[in-house]
Amino acid sequence: xxxxNNRSNSEGSFICKxxxxxxxxxxxxxxHRNHCPKCLSSVHMDNAPGxxxxxxSGVMEPIGVWVRKNGEWAIIHRCRLCGTLSSNRIAADxxxxxxxxxxxxxxxxxxxxxxxxxQDLNNSLKPQEAYPHEQIKEx
Ligand SMILES: [Zn+2]
Ligand SMILES: [Zn+2]
Numbered sequence: 520x521x522x523x524n525n526r527s528n529s530e531g532s533f534i535c536k537x538x539x540x541x542x543x544x545x546x547x548x549x550x551h552r553n554h555c556p557k558c559l560s561s562v563h564m565d566n567a568p569g570x571x572x573x574x575x576s577g578v579m580e581p582i583g584v585w586v587r588k589n590g591e592w593a594i595i596h597r598c599r600l601c602g603t604l605s606s607n608r609i610a611a612d613x614x615x616x617x618x619x620x621x622x623x624x625x626x627x628x629x630x631x632x633x634x635x636x637x638q639d640l641n642n643s644l645k646p647q648e649a650y651p652h653e654q655i656k657e658x
Contacts, residue, residue: 536562537578554579554594556612559621563598565605575601584609584622592618 531544535555544552554561561579566572577600585593585606592609609618629636 535560552610553607554581554596554610554613556610557614559594559613559617561596561605561607563600563603568605573603575603577601579603579605581617581621583624584618592622594618594621 531552533542534540535542535558537560538555538558540555540557542552542555542557559581561581563573563575563577563579564571575598577598579596579598581594582597583595585595587593587608593606594609594613596605596607597603
Protein backbone atom coordinates (compact mmCIF):
# COMPACT_ATOMS: atom_id res chain seq x y z
CA UNK A 520 0.00 0.00 0.00
CA UNK A 521 2.30 2.74 -1.15
CA UNK A 522 -0.09 4.48 -3.53
CA UNK A 523 -1.73 6.25 -0.61
CA ASN A 524 1.36 8.35 -0.08
CA ASN A 525 1.83 9.66 -3.61
CA ARG A 526 1.23 13.17 -2.41
CA SER A 527 4.11 13.25 0.01
CA ASN A 528 6.68 11.76 -2.37
CA SER A 529 8.07 14.95 -3.79
CA GLU A 530 6.72 18.21 -2.47
CA GLY A 531 3.07 17.47 -3.17
CA SER A 532 3.22 16.01 -6.66
CA PHE A 533 0.80 13.16 -7.35
CA ILE A 534 -0.47 10.92 -10.15
CA CYS A 535 -4.04 11.72 -11.18
CA LYS A 536 -6.29 8.76 -10.37
CA UNK A 537 -8.56 9.60 -13.30
CA UNK A 538 -6.35 10.52 -16.29
CA UNK A 539 -2.94 9.38 -15.06
CA UNK A 540 -1.26 12.76 -15.47
CA UNK A 541 1.66 13.54 -13.17
CA UNK A 542 0.45 16.60 -11.30
CA UNK A 543 3.17 18.90 -10.04
CA UNK A 544 2.55 21.57 -7.43
CA UNK A 545 4.35 24.18 -9.57
CA UNK A 546 2.21 26.16 -11.98
CA UNK A 547 -0.85 26.29 -9.78
CA UNK A 548 0.08 29.68 -8.41
CA UNK A 549 0.60 30.13 -4.70
CA UNK A 550 -2.47 28.18 -3.68
CA HIS A 551 -2.54 24.53 -2.68
CA ARG A 552 -3.16 22.22 -5.62
CA ASN A 553 -6.13 19.98 -4.93
CA HIS A 554 -7.23 18.83 -8.36
CA CYS A 555 -5.74 17.66 -11.65
CA PRO A 556 -5.23 20.59 -14.08
CA LYS A 557 -5.77 18.28 -17.06
CA CYS A 558 -9.09 16.57 -16.26
CA LEU A 559 -10.01 18.78 -13.27
CA SER A 560 -10.83 15.73 -11.16
CA SER A 561 -9.93 15.46 -7.52
CA VAL A 562 -9.94 12.79 -4.83
CA HIS A 563 -12.14 12.87 -1.76
CA MET A 564 -9.55 13.26 1.00
CA ASP A 565 -10.85 16.10 3.15
CA ASN A 566 -13.79 16.50 5.50
CA ALA A 567 -12.87 20.13 5.99
CA PRO A 568 -10.64 21.78 3.35
CA GLY A 569 -7.08 20.55 3.74
CA UNK A 570 -7.56 18.27 6.75
CA UNK A 571 -7.02 14.95 4.84
CA UNK A 572 -9.42 13.37 7.32
CA UNK A 573 -11.80 11.63 4.91
CA UNK A 574 -11.51 7.87 4.52
CA UNK A 575 -13.64 7.91 1.36
CA SER A 576 -10.96 8.46 -1.31
CA GLY A 577 -13.60 8.43 -4.04
CA VAL A 578 -13.02 10.35 -7.27
CA MET A 579 -14.39 13.89 -7.12
CA GLU A 580 -15.80 14.81 -10.54
CA PRO A 581 -15.98 18.43 -11.68
CA ILE A 582 -19.72 19.01 -12.16
CA GLY A 583 -19.99 22.76 -12.30
CA VAL A 584 -18.33 26.15 -12.24
CA TRP A 585 -19.43 29.17 -10.24
CA VAL A 586 -18.10 32.69 -9.85
CA ARG A 587 -17.08 34.03 -6.47
CA LYS A 588 -17.79 37.58 -5.33
CA ASN A 589 -14.36 38.75 -6.47
CA GLY A 590 -14.92 37.32 -9.97
CA GLU A 591 -12.73 34.31 -9.36
CA TRP A 592 -13.90 31.00 -10.78
CA ALA A 593 -14.32 27.95 -8.61
CA ILE A 594 -15.08 24.35 -9.53
CA ILE A 595 -17.78 22.35 -7.81
CA HIS A 596 -16.66 18.77 -7.28
CA ARG A 597 -18.95 15.86 -6.43
CA CYS A 598 -17.68 12.60 -5.02
CA ARG A 599 -18.62 9.59 -7.16
CA LEU A 600 -18.78 7.35 -4.10
CA CYS A 601 -20.53 9.34 -1.41
CA GLY A 602 -21.94 12.35 -3.26
CA THR A 603 -20.17 14.96 -1.15
CA LEU A 604 -19.99 18.36 -2.84
CA SER A 605 -17.07 20.73 -2.46
CA SER A 606 -15.95 23.97 -4.03
CA ASN A 607 -12.36 24.56 -5.09
CA ARG A 608 -10.61 27.59 -6.55
CA ILE A 609 -9.31 27.04 -10.05
CA ALA A 610 -5.55 27.02 -10.57
CA ALA A 611 -3.58 29.10 -13.05
CA ASP A 612 -2.89 26.15 -15.32
CA UNK A 613 -6.29 24.41 -15.20
CA UNK A 614 -7.48 23.16 -18.59
CA UNK A 615 -9.39 26.22 -19.91
CA UNK A 616 -11.32 24.34 -22.61
CA UNK A 617 -12.61 21.82 -20.10
CA UNK A 618 -13.51 24.60 -17.64
CA UNK A 619 -15.53 26.31 -20.37
CA UNK A 620 -17.30 23.12 -21.39
CA UNK A 621 -18.32 22.50 -17.79
CA UNK A 622 -19.48 26.09 -17.44
CA UNK A 623 -21.67 26.04 -20.54
CA UNK A 624 -23.09 22.56 -20.03
CA UNK A 625 -26.42 23.77 -18.60
CA UNK A 626 -26.74 26.27 -21.47
CA UNK A 627 -26.03 23.60 -24.06
CA UNK A 628 -28.71 21.33 -22.63
CA UNK A 629 -31.49 23.57 -21.32
CA UNK A 630 -34.38 21.78 -19.56
CA UNK A 631 -36.94 23.67 -21.65
CA UNK A 632 -37.34 24.43 -25.37
CA UNK A 633 -35.27 27.44 -26.41
CA UNK A 634 -38.29 28.82 -28.30
CA UNK A 635 -39.96 29.41 -24.96
CA UNK A 636 -36.95 31.32 -23.72
CA UNK A 637 -37.21 33.61 -26.73
CA GLN A 638 -40.87 34.17 -25.93
CA ASP A 639 -40.05 35.00 -22.32
CA LEU A 640 -37.39 37.45 -23.44
CA ASN A 641 -39.86 39.16 -25.78
CA ASN A 642 -42.38 39.33 -22.99
CA SER A 643 -39.94 40.91 -20.61
CA LEU A 644 -39.54 43.78 -23.08
CA LYS A 645 -43.24 44.47 -22.63
CA PRO A 646 -43.68 44.50 -18.87
CA GLN A 647 -47.44 44.63 -18.80
CA GLU A 648 -47.61 41.42 -20.82
CA ALA A 649 -44.87 39.56 -19.03
CA TYR A 650 -47.21 37.71 -16.69
CA PRO A 651 -50.54 37.53 -18.50
CA HIS A 652 -51.75 34.80 -16.15
CA GLU A 653 -51.60 37.25 -13.26
CA GLN A 654 -54.05 39.53 -15.05
CA ILE A 655 -52.37 42.82 -14.26
CA LYS A 656 -54.99 45.54 -14.63
CA GLU A 657 -54.15 48.60 -16.63
CA UNK A 658 -55.49 52.00 -15.68
ZN1 LIG B 1 -6.47 14.07 -14.29
ZN1 LIG C 1 -16.55 10.59 -0.97
